Amino acid sequence: MLEGKKIVLGISGSIAAYKSATLVRLLIKAGAEVQVIMTDSARDFITPLTLSTLSKNPVLTKYFEQESGEWNNHVKLGLWADLMIIAPISANTLAKLANGICDNLLAATYLSARCPVYFAPAMDLDMWKHAVTQSNVAKLLQYGNKLIAPERGELASGLHGDGRMAEPEHIVDILCSTLKKGNQLTNQTIVVTAGPTYEAIDPVRFIGNHSSGKMGFAIADELANRGADVVLITGPTSEATANRNILRIDVTSADDMLKACQKHFETAKACVMSAAVADYTPAQPAKQKIKKQTGDLNIELKKTVDILKVLGEVKRKDQVLAGFALETENEEQNAIAKIQKKNLDFIVLNSLNDAGAGFKTDTNKITIIDRDLKKTSFNLKSKTEVANDICDKLTKLILQ
Structure with missing residues (x-):
């Protein structure tokens, strides 16, 4: 179902960013073309080199690349994508997108996207359960975005509960299932x-x-x-x-x-x-x-x-x-x-x-x-x- 699909993968600052390498690999294996956008804090958890090697595309982090002198056009990125996935999405990035705070390339691309947007949260148990986080999730859902719910398990803090980013295999399964639904009512x-x-x-x-x-x-x-x-x-x-x-x-x-x-x-x-x-x-x-x-x-x-x-x-x-x-x-x-x-x-x-x-x-x-x-x-x-x-x-x- 992902053959030929153009996918923007957003990665924000979370320890779960290590899973993004596997997610990129699975998306490429399924036939998708993947463009990765990282926040600055995401680079503390996984290197752009790893993701660019796996995606076969340069990883984008800023509006303007100092070394190459190239401008990363968020509007074109938003129009290019058939799907956008933000995995992991941290509590900070979740709050920014829910409230329209546009201070990085990932947020700007999200606001420019005309395609379906999926978000897979990753954070500690109490951060996920907090009323502010749940309010931000509700806002993103209200705007038509699709939640890939966090899973239960051992967290980086040592606590056990909800907050783990969904496994990459599960994310790909959800995308394929949703795309299949997307053709169910054509011409109706x-x-x-x-x-x-x-x-x-x-x-x-x-x-x-x-x-x-x-x-x-x-x-x-x-x-x-x-x-x-x-x-x-x-x-x-x-x-x-x-x-x-x-x-x-x-x-x-x-x-x-x-x-x-x-x-x-x-x-x-x-x-x-x-x-x-x-x-x-x-x-x-x-x-x-x-x-x-x-x-x-x-x-x-x-x-x-x-x-x-x-x-x-x-x-x-x-x-x-x-x-x-x-x-x-x-x-x-x-x-x-x-x-x-x-x-x-x-x-x-x-x-x-x-x-x-x-x-x-x-x-x-x-x-x-x-x-x-x-x-x-x-x-x-x-x-x-x-x-x-x-x-x-x-x-x-x-x-x-």
Whole structure:
């Protein structure tokens, strides 16, 4: 799967840098072309000579090479790469990339890369477990990067636990497996909805909800990474997609989202409705701003059209339709009722009673229930990992 792939391998300052020599060797053996970029501190652990010999390319460490007088163009490096791997990534480099601190060639190349980026942390147990490190990992995942999780074992400090960089053989296996997935949904158009809807009370005020759009955006990115032609229909949100090959359609109200879904679902293979669409909207929005007056204000609400039900009624046998159920009580019963009422192939259930699940969080805890009422429950994970689980289910149904 790596034959002919152009790979940028970033190496930062960690004792695990010695494993990078084996990683380069395995990547070259698999047919990849490898360009190594090292931070200054990485050179304290392994020499550029070793890595240049194995990669058959000069190792890059600085923007400007004093001896040769050559300029290392980080933009060209970022555009050249089919994949970028940072292994090992230290706590320091992790923090820099998560927060956009661009003070070396490796960081600049990362910010210029348009390809998938994988990062394999290596650090001591307590550094890995620290809340700041975990926050930085969550940020990188949120930006669409892919974590190759550290492994458990004996650490350089003498402690035993999580923090060892994944073995080079495991890293190569993960890359090959991910690339294989990358072709699974080629030429398949999939609609994803995300975010809230805003229902106008007047030109200034609206009725909305707390949805951030994080879950829907993560699903859209994962489907695009698998080769799908993704149409992302999103309500108001500050989220951005990491994958640039996504057609994004911004809408505001439930009615706007309905029209966009009807237009694009007709030619789509599947649709994942993860948006938190308003159930009610003001019956008569005011044309001018409502002034504050003495006494109460009553707003008459009317039901919005159930988009998921509308799509379920026109769904072809060869289409896959998935919905979400965010519940606070009678969770499974309500989710199962939606499957049957709205002609869904599966539903993703999450509960606001579960800590770390729901709106605005970077994590989620879900149960997938299919139309045969088979349930698959997952532990609390990052929304990027949850998106992978949901897309595995969707992919299986599309390809069966």
